[in-house]
Amino acid sequence: MPKKDEIENVFSEEIFFLLSGAALLIALAVVILFYVFVTRKNKLLAEKAMSIDRYEKKMVDLELHALRSQMNPHFVHNSLNAIQYYIQLNDIDQSENYLTRFSKLVRQFFEYSRKQLISIEEEIDLISNYLALEKLRFEDKLSYEIICDKTVDVEASIPSMVLQPIVENAVNHGVFHKKAPGKVTITFSQLSDHSFSVVVKDDGIGIKNSKKLAKNTLKNQESHSSQVLDERLKLLEQIDNWYVSYTIKDRSEVDDQQGTIVTLIFKLPNTL
Amino acid sequence: MTVTAILVDDEHKSLAILKNKLERLCPNVSVIGETQDPEEAIDLIVNLKPQLVFLDIAMPGMNGFEVLEKIPQPTFEVIFVTAFDNYGIEAIKHCAIGYVVKPIDSQDLIQAVSVATQNISDKTALQKNTQLIENLGIQSFQQKKIVIPSQDGLEFVKVEDIIHCQGTDGYTKIHFQHNKPIMSSYSIGHFFKLLKHKDFYLIHKSHLININYILKYLNEGYVVLQDNHKLPVSRNKRSDFLDMIRNV
Numbered sequence: 001m002p003k004k005d006e007i008e009n010v011f012s013e014e015i016f017f018l019l020s021g022a023a024l025l026i027a028l029a030v031v032i033l034f035y036v037f038v039t040r041k042n043k044l045l046a047e048k049a050m051s052i053d054r055y056e057k058k059m060v061d062l063e064l065h066a067l068r069s070q071m072n073p074h075f076v077h078n079s080l081n082a083i084q085y086y087i088q089l090n091d092i093d094q095s096e097n098y099l100t101r102f103s104k105l106v107r108q109f110f111e112y113s114r115k116q117l118i119s120i121e122e123e124i125d126l127i128s129n130y131l132a133l134e135k136l137r138f139e140d141k142l143s144y145e146i147i148c149d150k151t152v153d154v155e156a157s158i159p160s161m162v163l164q165p166i167v168e169n170a171v172n173h174g175v176f177h178k179k180a181p182g183k184v185t186i187t188f189s190q191l192s193d194h195s196f197s198v199v200v201k202d203d204g205i206g207i208k209n210s211k212k213l214a215k216n217t218l219k220n221q222e223s224h225s226s227q228v229l230d231e232r233l234k235l236l237e238q239i240d241n242w243y244v245s246y247t248i249k250d251r252s253e254v255d256d257q258q259g260t261i262v263t264l265i266f267k268l269p270n271t272l
Numbered sequence: 273m274t275v276t277a278i279l280v281d282d283e284h285k286s287l288a289i290l291k292n293k294l295e296r297l298c299p300n301v302s303v304i305g306e307t308q309d310p311e312e313a314i315d316l317i318v319n320l321k322p323q324l325v326f327l328d329i330a331m332p333g334m335n336g337f338e339v340l341e342k343i344p345q346p347t348f349e350v351i352f353v354t355a356f357d358n359y360g361i362e363a364i365k366h367c368a369i370g371y372v373v374k375p376i377d378s379q380d381l382i383q384a385v386s387v388a389t390q391n392i393s394d395k396t397a398l399q400k401n402t403q404l405i406e407n408l409g410i411q412s413f414q415q416k417k418i419v420i421p422s423q424d425g426l427e428f429v430k431v432e433d434i435i436h437c438q439g440t441d442g443y444t445k446i447h448f449q450h451n452k453p454i455m456s457s458y459s460i461g462h463f464f465k466l467l468k469h470k471d472f473y474l475i476h477k478s479h480l481i482n483i484n485y486i487l488k489y490l491n492e493g494y495v496v497l498q499d500n501h502k503l504p505v506s507r508n509k510r511s512d513f514l515d516m517i518r519n520v
Contacts, residue, residue, distance in 0.1 A: 073355075073356040076356075078355045081285070081286060082285055084375035085289050088288070176332055177333055
């Protein structure tokens with residue numbers, strides 16, 4: 001009998017040993033897991049902090065970029081050149097008119113480049129001021145129209161610094177190279193409660209020809225404005241949940257006419 | 273000396289400004305033709321053979337450089353007129369060609385016209401214009417040639433061959449890989465602006481070096497170049513210079 005006892009003893013000892021071993025292992029595993037979890041968490045936090053840092057830096061970079069792409073030096077100097085013309089003519093009214101319009105636009109550029117969002121009304125005002133100045137330079141060679149559907153809520157927000165560079169491209173790459181007078185049409189339409197579109201259409205030489213011209217001439221780095229736009233739209237999506245998509249089409253592919261059509265679709269952040 | 277000139281600019285306003293200024297400020301310039309159309313400019317220049325052409329850079333369809341390129345023998349002096357064109361202005365400067373920016377400053381215009389008037393008798397325009405066209409077709413900065421006015425005329429030097437520029441009393445001595453050094457009456461500041469590129473570093477107020485020729489850096493603050501020149505690096509530039517070297 002003692003044998004059986006002994007066996008049981010040995011057995012229970014073995015069980016005890018196994019159990020305590022298992023407990024020890026579990027404890028160890030918990031400790032390790034906890035350690036891994038804590039370091040992981042710290043690492044994630046650090047990464048997040050770093051990405052916020054990087055994000056903020058990128059944001060500042062982009063604001064500067066946007067400002068730079070809007071305050072196109074070409075535009076600035078050409079405007080001042082036109083003012084010089086009226087000064088030479090001794091045309092005080094026109095000189096002053098030009099100068100104050102220019103000053104107003106520069107003010108808007110500075111103000112809006114600091115903001116992430118502006119109202120559609122403000123955007124329309126900026127675009128029409130910009131086009132009015134270009135019209136003073138191009139005279140009969142340029143006409144423009146800004147159409148805003150009645151259903152569009154002009155108080156609603158729109159990301160700043162997105163539209164103007166596109167309109168500027170229509171003028172400088174489309175209409176500029178066309179021999180006959182050209183027209184730029186900008187149409188705001190409400191698509192649904194939570195989305196609207198802006199179509200920038202010109203009857204210039206078209207994006208295909210414009211690209212060809214740029215390739216033939218200087219290896220200029222002027223055309224990186226679309227890259228800036230892409231980056232900006234991507235950030236708007238990541239940060240503010242604005243979803244903005246756009247397409248650029250040569251009109252020869254759309255309506256058998258000459259020119260370029262850029263379509264932007266803005267989806268409001270809270271609807272995603 | 274009377275100089276015959278043609279004005280080319282797609283904007284009538286710019287043509288009017290320039291003409292008005294020339295009449296008032298540069299009486300030796302006689303405007304024999306003007307056009308807003310780049311295509312027409314080529315015919316006009318070929319037929320009227322002006323001594324000087326004022327050429328806008330950004331024009332519809334064809335820019336000012338292309339107009340120049342399409343003229344078989346561009347033997348005239350050029351003064352480029354531009355609102356803003358970083359790339360273009362750099363290229364123009366490299367070839368010692370004149371330019372003014374819009375809105376045109378009266379003093380700048382008088383200066384550019386006076387330099388161009390002097391240059392006409394030197395008959396170097398064809399070489400400079402040809403070099404400009406050639407440079408515009410070359411991507412790599414080191415492969416381009418820059419034009420340096422020296423005592424006996426113009427020197428066309430490949431950027432790649434410049435080892436370093438040394439400023440002395442307002443003059444600049446330029447050292448080359450193969451050729452003898454040349455003296456230019458321009459200051460070192462002029463070359464600093466002309467050779468604005470990451471390959472050129474102003475290690476000292478009178479030494480601009482092509483970093484491709486650095487043999488070694490000595491801890492006491494000197495660089496040794498491939499032509500065995502040992503040049504000082506200014507104390508306040510050392511850390512920036514070393515950072516730059518490490519990143520190359």
